[in-house]
Amino acid sequence: MHKPPxxxxxxxxxxxxxxxxxxxxxxxxxxAEAAGVAVRWRxxxxxxxxxxxxxxxxxxxxxxxxxxxxxxxxxxxxSDLGLPFRRPTTFPLHSLxxxxxxxxxxxxxxxxxxxxxxxxxxFGDGRDIGERAVVADVLTSLGRDAAAELAxxxxxxTKARLRAETDEAGRLGVFGAPTFVTAGxxxxxxHDRMDxxxxxxxxxxxxx
Amino acid sequence: MHKPPxxxxxxxxxxxxxxxxxxxxxxxxxxAEAAGVAVRWRxxxxxxxxxxxxxxxxxxxxxxxxxxxxxxxxxxxxSDLGLPFRRPTTFPLHSLxxxxxxxxxxxxxxxxxxxxxxxxxxFGDGRDIGERAVVADVLTSLGRDAAAELAxxxxxxTKARLRAETDEAGRLGVFGAPTFVTAGxxxxxxHDRMDxxxxxxxxxxxxx
Numbered sequence: 089m090h091k092p093p094x095x096x097x098x099x100x101x102x103x104x105x106x107x108x109x110x111x112x113x114x115x116x117x118x119x120a121e122a123a124g125v126a127v128r129w130r131x132x133x134x135x136x137x138x139x140x141x142x143x144x145x146x147x148x149x150x151x152x153x154x155x156x157x158x159x160x161x162x163x164x165x166x167s168d169l170g171l172p173f174r175r176p177t178t179f180p181l182h183s184l185x186x187x188x189x190x191x192x193x194x195x196x197x198x199x200x201x202x203x204x205x206x207x208x209x210x211f212g213d214g215r216d217i218g219e220r221a222v223v224a225d226v227l228t229s230l231g232r233d234a235a236a237e238l239a240x241x242x243x244x245x246t247k248a249r250l251r252a253e254t255d256e257a258g259r260l261g262v263f264g265a266p267t268f269v270t271a272g273x274x275x276x277x278x279h280d281r282m283d284x285x286x287x288x289x290x291x292x293x294x295x296x
Numbered sequence: 297m298h299k300p301p302x303x304x305x306x307x308x309x310x311x312x313x314x315x316x317x318x319x320x321x322x323x324x325x326x327x328a329e330a331a332g333v334a335v336r337w338r339x340x341x342x343x344x345x346x347x348x349x350x351x352x353x354x355x356x357x358x359x360x361x362x363x364x365x366x367x368x369x370x371x372x373x374x375s376d377l378g379l380p381f382r383r384p385t386t387f388p389l390h391s392l393x394x395x396x397x398x399x400x401x402x403x404x405x406x407x408x409x410x411x412x413x414x415x416x417x418x419f420g421d422g423r424d425i426g427e428r429a430v431v432a433d434v435l436t437s438l439g440r441d442a443a444a445e446l447a448x449x450x451x452x453x454t455k456a457r458l459r460a461e462t463d464e465a466g467r468l469g470v471f472g473a474p475t476f477v478t479a480g481x482x483x484x485x486x487h488d489r490m491d492x493x494x495x496x497x498x499x500x501x502x503x504x
Contacts, residue, residue, distance in 0.1 A: 141361060153349060153471045157485060164492070263361045277365060280488045284372070 096125040096293040098285060099269040101257055103134045104190070104203070105183035106265035107148070107158060110211040111165050112279040113203050113266075119282065125289045129200060131190040132257045133183065133250065134265055140258055146180055162211070165279070174214030181210055182218030188241040188250050189223065201230055304333040304501040306493060307477040309465055311342045312398070312411070313391035314473035315356070315366060318419040319373050320487045321411050321474075331494045337408055339398040340462045341391065342473055348466055354388055370419070373487070382422030389418055390426030396449040396458050397431065409438055 100116055102109040120127045138145065148155035159175050166173035186206045193199030205226045210217040217223060224234035240246060260269055268276040268285035272292045276285035308324055310317040328335045346353065356363035367383050374381035394414045401407030413434045418425040425431060432442035448454060468477055476484040476493035480500040484493035 141359065143359070147355070151349065151351070151471070153469060157469070157471070157483065160483075161485070161489075168492075261361060261365070263359070263365070275365065275368075277369070278488075280486075281369075284376075 094271055094293050096123070096289040097128065097271040098125055098289045099128045099130050101130045101132055101262050101265060101267040101269065102203070103132060103183055103265045104186040104206050104210065104217060105181040106134060107162050107211060108279045109266045110162070110207045111169055111171060112282055113207045114171055115169060116282060117200065120286060123286045123290060125286050129190070129194060129203060130253060130257070131187040131194075131203070131250070132254045132262070132265075133187055136254050137258050137263060141263060149180055166211075172208065172212035174212060176210055176214045176216060178216040178218065181216065184250075185220065185223050185238075185241060186217050188246050189227070189237060191246055191249055191253070192237060192240045198230060198232065202226065202232075205230055302479055302501050304331075304497040305336070305479040306333055306497045307336045307338050309338045309340055309470050309473060309475040309477065310411070311340060311391055311473045312394035312414050312418065312425060313389040314342060315370050315419060316487045317474045318370070318415045319377055319379065320490055321415045322379055323377060324490060325408065327490065328494060331498060333494050333497045337398070337402060337411065338461060338465070339395040339402075339411070339458070340465045340470070340473075341395055341458065344462050345466050345471060349471060357388055374419075380416065380420035382420060384418055384422045384424060386424040386426065389424065392458075393428065393431050393446075393449060394425050396454050397435070397445060399454055399457055399461070400445060400448045406438060406440065410434065410440075413438055 098120065100112070102113055116127060134146070144150060148158050163173050163175075165171075189206070190199050190203050193202040206217055206223070209215045209222060209226050215222050217226075220238070224238065227234040227237050257267075260273075261275060262269070262277075264277050266277075266279055266282070268282060270276075270285065270289045270292055272288075274285075274288050274292075276282070276288070306328065308320070310321055324335060342354070352358060356366050371381050371383075373379075397414070398407050398411050401410040414425055414431070417423045417430060417434050423430050425434075428446070432446065435442040435445050465475075468481075469483060470477070470485075472485050474485075474487055474490070476490060478484075478493065478497045478500055480496075482493075482496050482500075484490070484496070
C-alpha cells in the first residue's frame, strides 16, 4: 500500500489593513490555480501580533522614510500588475470589521470576492475601510445584504474565531502580512515571496 | 542636433555587514552586464544611517522573530542561487574596515572582487569580517599585500571618503541595504527588487 503524496497546499495569511497584502490578495488565486496549489485564505489582525511582540505599530508608521518608500514601491507594483492604486488618506487602516467579514464570507462562498473588493477599496480607491459605511458599501456592491452580514460579523462566535485565527498566526511565528505557510510549515513573508512559496508547496508535494 | 539618450545606469549601495547585500553583491555584475546596465558600486555604512533615523540597530537584532526569519530566508535564497551559506556566529557584523577597503579597491581595480570575497567570507563561510585578521586573509587570498592595503584603508582620506559616501546615501533617502538608485533617482530597496531596478534603469534610458 502506498500513501498518496500530499496535495500542494498553502495557508495565505493576510490583513485587510496591510498594504502589501493588496497585490497578493488580487493575484494569488490565479497564480495558485495555474500552479495547482490549494490556498486556504486566512484573514487575521496584525495589530495584536505587533503588540504581542512589543512593537508599537507598523514600521511604516514609526519610520516615515520607510513608509514613504513603501507607498512608492506599492504604486510601482500595482502598475506592473495593472491594479488600480490610490494611497488611503487614513493609515494605518482599521481592519477589525473587514477581517471578521472575510471569515463570515468564507463560510458562505463570497469571502474571497469580499477580500479582493475590500483591499481594492482600501488601496485601489484609497477609501477608509475602517468606516462601517465603506464596508457596507463594499458588501452591497457584491450583492450582499449589508445589514445582515454586518450582524453576522459581530456575533460572539465570529469575534472569537478571528481572535483564534490571530492567535494561531502568532503561534506559527507570523509577524507580518502577507505571509504564506506551506503544508510542511515553511514560512514566506511578503508579497515578493509569493511565487517562491507556491514553488515550495509544489516541491513538498512532489513524489520523492 | 539630437542629444544621445542617457546610458542605462544604476548606483548599487551595499554594506558588507548587510545580510541581504550578499546575494546582490554576488549576482548584480552578471545580471547588469546581460541587461546592458552600468553599475556604480557604492559601499556605505548602515549604522550611521540607522542612528540618524533614530533606529537603535538593525530590525534583525531588535526583533528576534524577524531576525530568525531573515536567516532562513537568506539560506533559501543562497540555495536558489547556488551560493554557499553559513550564518555568521557574530551578528551584526562590523564592516567599517571592509567598507573602506572596498573603496580602496575600487580605485585600484580589485574592489568588486574584494566586495564579493568579503561578503562570501561573512555569509558564505560565516566568518567574522569585523576581525582585522579575517579581512587581511581575504586580501591575501586575492593576491593583495594585506598590510599595504590595510594602511591605505586607514588613511584620513579613505576614512573621509566613506563618511562622505554614507552621508550621500542618507541624503538620497537610503535606509537599508542593498539599495539601487537609478540615474533618474528611482529608489529600490532590497535584493528582491534588483531585477526590477535594472528594468527601470533600462526604461529610463529608452528613447521616448
